[in-house]
Ligand code: NAI
């Protein structure tokens with residue numbers, strides 16, 4: 001790999017199993033391309049069920065000692081991992097930038113968010129609260145304890161690889177579970193590199209296993225494995241539904257953070273400059289590869305024309321590339337890029353008009369990379385494919401509505417319910433928006449994105465199964481609660 005000199009990358013990214021770097025048992029590999037350059041970045045171990053079996057076995061064997069260690073001591077080890085991430089921010093960000101095709105500056109931001117999440121869960125080891133409460137019976141006490149579930153099977157998407165990893169690995173570990181993480185096939189490198197920090201920080205062998213490979217080959221066997229007690233997944237709604245079916249059949253606990261088709265509403269009483277600025281960030285940051293990206297911009301009639309003009313002007317000035325001053329970089333792979341272009345073409349065939357972008361960036365050195373033009377559509381309908389399916393790229397659409405009621409109806413007329421945002425100067429509108437939107441996250445006068453690690457993120461409808469990660473709520477996903485009743489007899493003291 002071409003990144004940071006002092007990380008000396010292996011020629012084939014291996015798995016971490018039982019504290020050791022191991023090639024897939026079959027010896028097979030797959031090629032990982034660099035999205036910004038469009039050339040080969042590295043080869044990666046192509047794992048399958050046999051590798052998963054090994055990893056789960058290692059996880060299972062190591063879990064009792066890890067779970068018995070106590071949350072506070074586990075938290076101390078997690079602090080060491082967090083500090084190692086901090087000390088190696090530049091290298092880690094360099095790896096994230098290279099494997100995602102993003103600017104190093106953007107990647108530094110993501111690493112910072114991952115460290116914040118790590119710190120939060122490390123310190124949860126010092127709290128790790130249960131509940132003490134009253135009892136209906138005299139001289140009886142009642143309380144709850146948190147206990148580990150066992151082996152946690154974690155599967156993540158590639159869009160923000162190290163943040164996605166931190167959101168799951170740290171809460172799972174602080175709760176005393178051992179972990180088998182299936183890294184996203186598009187972002188194998190940061191997960192492998194993270195394995196090093198964990199090893200150096202003193203995570204016992206087998207407690208954190210990181211397996212590389214494709215979803216159906218390596219991810220699904222992890223979900224199916226009878227010794228995996230809890231599955232946590234971040235990815236598409238389609239795969240989430242498959243995983244839910246498998247975990248339902250074997251009655252395993254599952255947390256699903258899935259897709260979104262998020263709406264940002266521009267009311268006729270808002271600060272238009274702010275609305276334009278936040279629309280750009282919500283729709284295009286990270287090349288729109290965010291579950292919380294705003295792909296539906298709903299604008300009230302009174303300001304529609306003006307907002308559209310200003311937005312298109314600003315979109316025309318966006319810089320795409322990996323330089324410091326760029327607004328967003330490449331998309332994750334060529335297949336996704338083509339899927340985006342196809343989605344736009346379908347929307348246009350169905351009657352939408354293209355106001356900006358629509359295709360791949362060619363004509364300069366970016367032609368070899370996977371770069372997508374910032375794209376704005378107009379005239380798509382609520383029941384169109386565009387509104388029912390995620391494109392997961394720098395693509396958004398404008399909708400004109402007659403007023404507040406129609407805006408709310410359109411926000412909620414969606415199979416998804418992840419995030420929504422309103423730009424308005426009216427307290428009454430803001431409060432009604434907060435109350436009536438069928439989503440898990442609402443923002444006012446800001447962007448659809450920007451979730452913080454101490455807040456419980458998640459969505460409604462097809463955006464998930466109702467669980468919330470991260471924050472303290474995630475501790476409930478990764479713990480078994482045990483009720484404890486103690487009866488004593490004052491007459492016997
Ligand atoms: P994807 O669902 O195709 O892949 C995600 C992960 O699942 C990958 O690691 C993949 O290898 C694995 N996988 C695929 N098939 C599997 C199977 N049958 N069994 C087990 N694992 C399998 O998602 P994609 O397209 O790579 O990522 C984008 C999606 O992720 C979008 O829908 C986006 O909204 C969602 N996402 C959701 C977030 C949230 O917190 N709600 C955050 C980030 C992304």
Ligand code: MG
Nearest residue numbers: 215235236239
């Ligand atoms: Mg996919």
